[in-house]
Amino acid sequence: MSTTRSRKVFEFGTDNYLIGAFTDPPYARATVGAVIAGMGIAEVRIARTLANLGIVTLQFREREEIDDWKTAFNTRGVDNFRESLELLHEKHGIERFICVGNCGRGSSAFRIAVDDRRVTGLILTNPHISPALTIKESYAKRLSSFASWKQLLTGKANLRYHLPNVRLLVMSLLTRVARISEKALIDQSGHNQDATMPDRFDERAAHLVRRGAKVLMAFSENDEGLTYFRRLYGQSFERLEAMAGLSIELLPTTTHVPSHDNAAVSALVSMVDRWARASGFVAEPPASDSKPHAPGLSVRALQPAAARFLERRSPRPSSRPSRMFERRADR
Amino acid sequence: MAAVMGPKAHGQSDVDTILAALKEILVDELNVAVPIERIDASSSLQDLNMDSVAMIELISAVEARFDFAFFDSDLVPSTFASLRALSEVIAERSRSRTQP
Numbered sequence: 001m002s003t004t005r006s007r008k009v010f011e012f013g014t015d016n017y018l019i020g021a022f023t024d025p026p027y028a029r030a031t032v033g034a035v036i037a038g039m040g041i042a043e044v045r046i047a048r049t050l051a052n053l054g055i056v057t058l059q060f061r062e063r064e065e066i067d068d069w070k071t072a073f074n075t076r077g078v079d080n081f082r083e084s085l086e087l088l089h090e091k092h093g094i095e096r097f098i099c100v101g102n103c104g105r106g107s108s109a110f111r112i113a114v115d116d117r118r119v120t121g122l123i124l125t126n127p128h129i130s131p132a133l134t135i136k137e138s139y140a141k142r143l144s145s146f147a148s149w150k151q152l153l154t155g156k157a158n159l160r161y162h163l164p165n166v167r168l169l170v171m172s173l174l175t176r177v178a179r180i181s182e183k184a185l186i187d188q189s190g191h192n193q194d195a196t197m198p199d200r201f202d203e204r205a206a207h208l209v210r211r212g213a214k215v216l217m218a219f220s221e222n223d224e225g226l227t228y229f230r231r232l233y234g235q236s237f238e239r240l241e242a243m244a245g246l247s248i249e250l251l252p253t254t255t256h257v258p259s260h261d262n263a264a265v266s267a268l269v270s271m272v273d274r275w276a277r278a279s280g281f282v283a284e285p286p287a288s289d290s291k292p293h294a295p296g297l298s299v300r301a302l303q304p305a306a307a308r309f310l311e312r313r314s315p316r317p318s319s320r321p322s323r324m325f326e327r328r329a330d331r
Numbered sequence: 332m333a334a335v336m337g338p339k340a341h342g343q344s345d346v347d348t349i350l351a352a353l354k355e356i357l358v359d360e361l362n363v364a365v366p367i368e369r370i371d372a373s374s375s376l377q378d379l380n381m382d383s384v385a386m387i388e389l390i391s392a393v394e395a396r397f398d399f400a401f402f403d404s405d406l407v408p409s410t411f412a413s414l415r416a417l418s419e420v421i422a423e424r425s426r427s428r429t430q431p
Binding site: 009038040041043058260262264265269 | 383386390406411
């Protein structure tokens with residue numbers, strides 16, 4: 001049984017732009033903290049798994065975000081991580097951090113780890129080395145898919161979702177013609193660089209592990225990010241094999257967002273548990289202080305936050321699924 | 332609070348009692364912008380326009396109201412697929428808490 005409980009959410013950061021939730025270890029003094037971008041089921045489970053190992057965790061999300069994956073490309077991803085690290089440091093005195101993120105948030109986590117030596121652990125799920133090339137992979141699959149064509153021809157395709165990607169594909173073609181770099185493409189495409197892995201991922205990852213950081217990368221099977229990652233680093237990632245400290249694992253799901261799938265959530269938390277133990281992040285409970293505690297942090301409670309979000313977001317008919325779920329249906 | 336879960340929760344009637352308590356939490360504590368009469372057992376969090384922050388608040392409110400901690404294995408997407416599914420998990424946890 002879990003010995004941890006989720007705590008009430010609160011606002012923090014510049015202009016209270018972020019929403020956070022701590023999950024405390026069952027014993028008093030954590031020496032490692034984890035900053036987890038996102039508040040889906042998978043992130044809640046990761047928070048509890050790490051907390052049960054003695055790691056205090058802070059999940060965060062942007063205030064205006066409405067679980068729409070596209071907003072991840074329009075956020076101040078690295079700054080969000082930076083502010084979350086500082087909050088954990090300020091409230092818990094933490095000096096060693098693990099950063100966790102899915103997709104573009106994983107890229108932001110990677111960037112903050114490169115910048116901040118206090119980050120000694122990284123958990124990246126479905127990170128995209130290149131959004132441009134990942135989108136190209138995705139649309140190459142769609143072009144040969146009867147279901148995609150049927151969706152388009154029957155007017156069921158969400159054009160608002162597809163237009164930015166089509167724009168990026170056109171720009172990709174232009175960059176090939178004009179022989180300009182992919183970085184320039186990303187700069188021009190409206191994609192936030194925080195949500196993109198930096199150039200020379202392998203060199204930067206090697207630098208991270210040389211300084212002692214441990215990295216777990218988990219890919220959903222058939223995720224476009226995985227396809228491209230394999231193209232760069234080999235079908236079994238053999239071109240990264242020499243990089244001790246970097247673990248690459250596969251999730252048994254085709255869903256890009258692990259929170260959507262029971263099996264993916266369970267597999268992911270098992271991986272995280274194994275990885276954290278093997279990487280030496282587990283804190284032993286102090287013999288004299290093994291009882292659960294309830295730290296009284298002075299953070300502003302947000303209840304009833306749900307109502308405030310809903311006011312901002314209304315009107316949205318309850319029968320209309322969110323974009324996140326439309327995207328899941330696409331896949 | 333109209334519905335109070337006692338320690339001897341068993342069977343369908345208990346799931347219904349939990350369901351009633353869940354509706355109260357949603358309306359009174361989380362201020363879900365859906366009239367209580369439109370919330371039923373088949374309602375999902377998406378039907379109630381609840382986002383991931385509201386889901387965390389719901390987890391926290393349920394653990395406080397029913398005085399237990401979810402098993403980690405309870406926290407999977409299917410638990411939150413409908414209020415009935417969530418009520419059944421709460422009933423199960425209430426039962427296991429009281430069993431010797």
